[in-house]
Amino acid sequence: MATVTIRNVWKYYGETPAVKDLNITCPDGSFVSILGPSGCGKSSTMRMIAGLEHISSGDILFDDVRVNDLAPKDRDVAMVFENYALYPHKSVYENIANPLRLRDVKEATIKERVEGAAKLLEIGHLLGRRPHELSGGQKQRVAIGRAIVREPKLFLFDEPIAHLDAKLRAHMRGEIKHLQRTLGTTMVYVTHDQLEALSMADYIAVMHDGELQQWGTPSEIFNNPVNAWVAGFVGEPAMNFLTCGIKGEGDKVSLMHRNFEIPLLAGQVRQLNGAAQTGTARMGVRPDALSISMTKPDEAAMRGEIFVNELLGGDMLVEVALDDCRIRVKTTPEFAGKPGEACYLTVNRDKWHVFDAGDGHAYF
Amino acid sequence: MTDVSSLSGSTRDMGAQLFRARAHSVEVEARPRAEISHKPRNFNPPLPKHYYFYLMAPAIAILAFISLYPFFWLIIMSLQDVTIGGGEWVGLKNYTKLFTDARFLEGWVLLAKYSIMCLGLQVGLGVTLAVVVNSSRYEKYLVTALLMPMMMAPAVAGLLWLFLYNGTFGWYHWLLQSAGILDSASILAGSNTAMYAIVLVDVWQWTPLITIIALAGLKRVPRDQLEANMVDGASPLRNFFAIILPNLYPVLLIAVLLRFMDNFRFIDSLLVLTGGGPGSATKILPVYLFEVAFKFFKLGRGAAIALTLLLVTILLGKLLVRVFEKPQGGKG
Amino acid sequence: MASRDVVSYDTPLSRVLRILASLFLALYLVWTLLPFVVMFVSSFKDMLEAFKLPAVGDWAGITVFFEFTPTFKHYTSLFTENSFGTYILNSLIAAGGSALISVVFGSLAAYSLSRVDFKGKQDLFFWIISTRMAPVVAVMVPLYAIFRSLDLVGTLPGLILAYTTFNLPFAIWMLKGFFDNVPYAIEEAQMVDGATRFEAFRAILPLVAPGIGAFIVLCVLFAWNDFLFAAIIGSGGAKTLPVATRELVQPQNIQWGSIMAAGVVTTAPMMLLGLVIRKYLVAGLTMGAVKE
Numbered sequence: 001m002a003t004v005t006i007r008n009v010w011k012y013y014g015e016t017p018a019v020k021d022l023n024i025t026c027p028d029g030s031f032v033s034i035l036g037p038s039g040c041g042k043s044s045t046m047r048m049i050a051g052l053e054h055i056s057s058g059d060i061l062f063d064d065v066r067v068n069d070l071a072p073k074d075r076d077v078a079m080v081f082e083n084y085a086l087y088p089h090k091s092v093y094e095n096i097a098n099p100l101r102l103r104d105v106k107e108a109t110i111k112e113r114v115e116g117a118a119k120l121l122e123i124g125h126l127l128g129r130r131p132h133e134l135s136g137g138q139k140q141r142v143a144i145g146r147a148i149v150r151e152p153k154l155f156l157f158d159e160p161i162a163h164l165d166a167k168l169r170a171h172m173r174g175e176i177k178h179l180q181r182t183l184g185t186t187m188v189y190v191t192h193d194q195l196e197a198l199s200m201a202d203y204i205a206v207m208h209d210g211e212l213q214q215w216g217t218p219s220e221i222f223n224n225p226v227n228a229w230v231a232g233f234v235g236e237p238a239m240n241f242l243t244c245g246i247k248g249e250g251d252k253v254s255l256m257h258r259n260f261e262i263p264l265l266a267g268q269v270r271q272l273n274g275a276a277q278t279g280t281a282r283m284g285v286r287p288d289a290l291s292i293s294m295t296k297p298d299e300a301a302m303r304g305e306i307f308v309n310e311l312l313g314g315d316m317l318v319e320v321a322l323d324d325c326r327i328r329v330k331t332t333p334e335f336a337g338k339p340g341e342a343c344y345l346t347v348n349r350d351k352w353h354v355f356d357a358g359d360g361h362a363y364f
Numbered sequence: 365m366t367d368v369s370s371l372s373g374s375t376r377d378m379g380a381q382l383f384r385a386r387a388h389s390v391e392v393e394a395r396p397r398a399e400i401s402h403k404p405r406n407f408n409p410p411l412p413k414h415y416y417f418y419l420m421a422p423a424i425a426i427l428a429f430i431s432l433y434p435f436f437w438l439i440i441m442s443l444q445d446v447t448i449g450g451g452e453w454v455g456l457k458n459y460t461k462l463f464t465d466a467r468f469l470e471g472w473v474l475l476a477k478y479s480i481m482c483l484g485l486q487v488g489l490g491v492t493l494a495v496v497v498n499s500s501r502y503e504k505y506l507v508t509a510l511l512m513p514m515m516m517a518p519a520v521a522g523l524l525w526l527f528l529y530n531g532t533f534g535w536y537h538w539l540l541q542s543a544g545i546l547d548s549a550s551i552l553a554g555s556n557t558a559m560y561a562i563v564l565v566d567v568w569q570w571t572p573l574i575t576i577i578a579l580a581g582l583k584r585v586p587r588d589q590l591e592a593n594m595v596d597g598a599s600p601l602r603n604f605f606a607i608i609l610p611n612l613y614p615v616l617l618i619a620v621l622l623r624f625m626d627n628f629r630f631i632d633s634l635l636v637l638t639g640g641g642p643g644s645a646t647k648i649l650p651v652y653l654f655e656v657a658f659k660f661f662k663l664g665r666g667a668a669i670a671l672t673l674l675l676v677t678i679l680l681g682k683l684l685v686r687v688f689e690k691p692q693g694g695k696g
Numbered sequence: 697m698a699s700r701d702v703v704s705y706d707t708p709l710s711r712v713l714r715i716l717a718s719l720f721l722a723l724y725l726v727w728t729l730l731p732f733v734v735m736f737v738s739s740f741k742d743m744l745e746a747f748k749l750p751a752v753g754d755w756a757g758i759t760v761f762f763e764f765t766p767t768f769k770h771y772t773s774l775f776t777e778n779s780f781g782t783y784i785l786n787s788l789i790a791a792g793g794s795a796l797i798s799v800v801f802g803s804l805a806a807y808s809l810s811r812v813d814f815k816g817k818q819d820l821f822f823w824i825i826s827t828r829m830a831p832v833v834a835v836m837v838p839l840y841a842i843f844r845s846l847d848l849v850g851t852l853p854g855l856i857l858a859y860t861t862f863n864l865p866f867a868i869w870m871l872k873g874f875f876d877n878v879p880y881a882i883e884e885a886q887m888v889d890g891a892t893r894f895e896a897f898r899a900i901l902p903l904v905a906p907g908i909g910a911f912i913v914l915c916v917l918f919a920w921n922d923f924l925f926a927a928i929i930g931s932g933g934a935k936t937l938p939v940a941t942r943e944l945v946q947p948q949n950i951q952w953g954s955i956m957a958a959g960v961v962t963t964a965p966m967m968l969l970g971l972v973i974r975k976y977l978v979a980g981l982t983m984g985a986v987k988e
Contacts (some may be wrong), residue, residue, distance in 0.1 A: 050884075050888055051887075052884050052887070052888070052889075056736070067826040069890065070891060071887070071893075072884075072887040072888045073887055073888070073891055075888075076891075077886075077888060078888065079888040080887065081863050081881045081884070081885055082881075083881060085879060085880065085882045085884065085885040087882060087883035087885075087899070087903075088884075088903065089902050098889050099889035099890055101884075102889055102890035103890050112979075144886075146889065150889075156888075225790070286865055386700075388806070389857070390882070416808040416812040417808070418806065418809065419804040420804065420805045420807045420808045420809070421809060422804065422805075423801040423802055423804065423805035423864060423868060424805065424820075426797070426801060426860060426864060427824065427827060427864055427865065430857055430858075430860060430861045430864075431823075431827040431830075431835075431861060431865075432823075433842070434835065434838035434839050434842055435836035437837070437841060437842055438717060438834075438837060438838040441837065441838060441841060441933050446841065448979075449828055451848075463734065467837075477788060484959075486868070492720065493720075493721075493724060494719040496721050497721070498719055499717070502720070506721070506725075507934065507978075508971070508974065509725065509729065510726070510728065510976075511970060511974075511981075512729070512732065512970075513728060513731075513965045514981060515917070515963065515964075515966045516919075516921070516940045516959075516962075516963045516966070516967075517920070517921035517922075517923065517937070517962055517963065517972045518923065519921075519923035519938040519939075519941070519942055519957045519965060520921075520938055520941055520958075520962050521731075523941060523942065523945065523955055523959060524731055524734070524735050524959055525731070525739070527734070527955070528731060528734060532747070532749075533746070533747035533748075533749055535730075535734055535761070537750070538749050538750065538752065541752045541753075542752050542753045542754070542755065546773075548784075556857070568727070568728065568731070568860070570749070572728070573981060573982065574818070576982065577982055577985060580978075594744060600710065618982075619982075619986045620987075622982065622985070625829050628831045629829070629830075629831045629832050630924075631922035631924070632922075632924060632938075633831075635924075636923075636942060636945075639929065644773045650831055650833045650834075653833050653834065653837075654833050657836075657840075658836075658840075658928055659835050660981075663837060663840070663841060665837065666837045667837050669836045670831075670833065670834035670835075670838075671834075673831050673833075673834045674830055674834050677826075677829055677830055677831055677834075677898070678826050678829075678830075680716065680829075681825065681826045681829045681878060684829070686821055690987065
């Protein structure tokens with residue numbers, strides 16, 4: 001087990017920077033997820049931690065030991081690859097035993113450990129098979145088995161469940177989280193799926209364009225995104241954005257749009273502080289921070305027209321045309337509005353966000 | 365409010381489908397928290413990949429000795445009058461002579477004629493065969509049978525066909541005579557027919573190569589395109605010309621280029637069958653080169669001819685490599 | 697799961713086409729396999745029997761082809777009157793030697809080319825492949841001059857080197873494609889699991905071993921079947937099977953029975969080897985353009 005510190009790390013491929021000045025500290029025993037779209041530098045970061053890529057600049061430390069110049073084999077990490085990277089010519093047993101064999105562990109110990117890992121992952125009955133005889137989910141478990149058999153300092157999981165079907169993915173999320181809690185080993189988990197990160201991690205590092213956007217617990221990331229990009233990337237259905245004007249002075253400031261005007265709460269006026277001068281801002285509201293009704297509830301409600309309804313099992317998602325943009329609202333399946341009818345939206349102002357119209361940073 | 369509400373119901377649903385993704389991505393764009401402009405200090409250059417070069421070195425060294433070094437020798441030789449004893453500088457004389465050498469020019473013409481006849485027959489037969497084999501239940505066995513001629517040494521194939529073509533006891537000679545195609549003279553003896561004889565041998569040995577390449581191309585014809593075309597009302601024959609053939613084009617190009625270059629490369633069976641004769645009826649350029657260099661041992665002149673041959677092959681090779689690197693499948 | 701073939705419906709036209717297709721296939725098979733039958737059967741015939749032909753146009757007379765008493769004398773004469781034993785050995789050493797050199801050094805180079813990127817890689821690659829595509833006669837002109845000055849003409853080492861001119865680039869080209877298909881992640885997984893770089897390379901060898909074996913066989917095949925290099929570079933001390941077979945053709949006395957027997961001796965082993973590596977044969981013959 002180890003604390004992993006990434007200090008001012010850069011990664012260049014030729015002239016192109018893939019990771020820019022990254023600083024992250026993963027506390028001992030924590031589950032850290034690196035979240036971002038493809039090409040954001042998350043995999044490069046993981047590969048630098050594993051020692052599969054050289055670090056262009058900066059340091060990576062395990063506890064207080066600088067590992068920059070250590071070969072992968074000397075870093076005592078275990079990694080699960082996106083495509084599992086199982087050895088096709090070896091049995092499941094031999095695949096899992098591989099890291100132990102490379103360390104000249106005694107045969108009896110190997111047997112005990114492999115069977116222990118297999119039992120934990122419920123693949124005991126597959127030990128004699130070859131990888132090509134396994135389903136995707138089983139291969140994935142074997143790859144995890146290979147990682148946990150050795151009790152390394154650190155787990156590195158590179159999109160391990162990206163290729164599984166949706167149902168299995170949901171199941172494996174729980175399994176992997178439980179496994180990490182049971183073993184108590186520090187885990188770095190790379191994913192592009194915000195749901196995976198939110199549901200599994202203790203801390204999330206959101207990356208974009210090689211830069212760390214935000215570091216925080218899942219609820220911090222979800223509830224207090226630092227900028228519009230993070231707010232838009234995290235959460236499904238995605239956050240609604242609306243460019244608004246800012247009106248007012250002193251204690252009374254409101255956001256203005258063509259057919260509504262919503263005052264800010266008292267505390268929020270302070271958070272917005274000087275930005276009122278710029279005149280515009282971007283409002284961000286998650287679909288579940290909006291409520292919809294067919295009659296006008298109060299003066300601050302936004303008037304729109306129902307564009308389309310989508311029933312998502314227990315919820316209903318209503319898309320509302322508001323002037324030239326569309327807003328998604330989560331409501332109950334009982335909602336009776338039909339496409340084309342007028343409706344009113346009310347914002348839960350405790351849960352809304354205002355971002356700078358220029359660089360996108362969050363005021364609140 | 366846009367004019368969405370004025371659209372008819374079904375169009376609006378379709379519009380909703382189209383707009384859904386966009387409406388939500390429009391305003392979500394990259395907004396880095398803070399622009400990081402400075403470059404990192406103490407930048408470590410990537411580690412040298414030297415051990416890969418050590419792994420490559422022996423192969424490169426051998427190749428340099430048997431390909432690069434001879435290539436420079438070839439250039440030097442082409443500027444000399446080389447005989448068994450030694451060499452004497454003659455400048456560009458070997459080259460200037462080529463322009464007045466009727467055999468040299470004829471060699472190119474015959475090479476082109478030979479290649480075009482071989483390829484025309486091979487592609488026609490090969491593709492037909494591929495289509496037939498592809499729809500057969502016994503495909504695996506048929507392909508194995510078709511591979512057989514390619515396992516035979518071309519020189520042995522030449523000898524075998526020399527036997528079959530023989531004017532007094534050759535079975536193919538008898539067959540051609542009985543079918544009324546040929547009179548009593550051997551096909552190899554006639555200066556008009558000898559070319560057909562060697563083309564037939566090349567066709568016998570190498571048509572299967574085109575077939576297996578075309579077969580692979582047929583397997584890659586997108587099934588959905590065929591089915592879409594059929595649902596749209598096309599007959600199988602139309603399917604072949606509208607869908608299958610265009611999809612086959614890229615792989616066929618590879619096949620044709622491969623065979624074309626092999627016609628330059630191999631003259632084994634031709635040397636055995638006719639040796640360029642009768643007269644010089646089948647003296648395609650490589651055969652002429654062989655004669656100049658290894659019968660008359662005019663290695664200097666041979667080198668000049670060889671360089672022209674190499675030049676053309678390298679150009680063809682560039683073309684082939686470009687075709688190889690293109691993603692295959694899709695319309696040509 | 698959909699069926700493999702696109703459905704077809706029976707129409708009169710399709711029935712006619714099917715019959716025509718079967719006819720074409722049958723004729724083609726006869727034309728492609730008949731020479732083998734003639735070679736094989738004739739190698740067991742006495743001279744006079746081999747020369748027996750029906751009269752022109754006498755189609756029923758084809759049966760004379762099968763009227764003969766089998767004899768092994770052509771085969772025995774290859775080894776008694778000629779030294780085919782030596783020639784087989786020469787062929788084996790020359791083909792095997794060049795195949796081994798090509799695949800051993802070729803796989804190292806191919807592995808590097810597959811795993812590392814550097815400036816000029818494409819040019820290096822083109823040079824390698826154009827070496828393979830160069831016309832044999834053209835290559836032989838300078839090679840002959842060089843080998844003569846090094847006293848390599850007429851020796852097996854000379855022939856081995858000559859065969860390497862086409863086998864080594866072939867091996868590099870094919871094996872690179874082969875290594876490209878082995879995911880690098882497998883080696884990375886090995887390294888993270890505790891292997892050194894070299895151990896990781898060794899770990900994928902079992903994966904590529906069948907392919908490497910097949911490419912050795914293909915290199916043997918190409919070299920074994922060569923005639924030009926053997927005739928010029930190997931002339932004298934390193935006579936191989938195709939050259940020896942060709943020499944049975946003498947102006948006054950063409951020993952057809954022996955030639956056919958020698959043809960069988962030269963061809964049969966390659967056909968068997970071809971069947972053994974059937975899986976890789978098509979890829980090998982098409983320079984990797986087609987993978988079955």
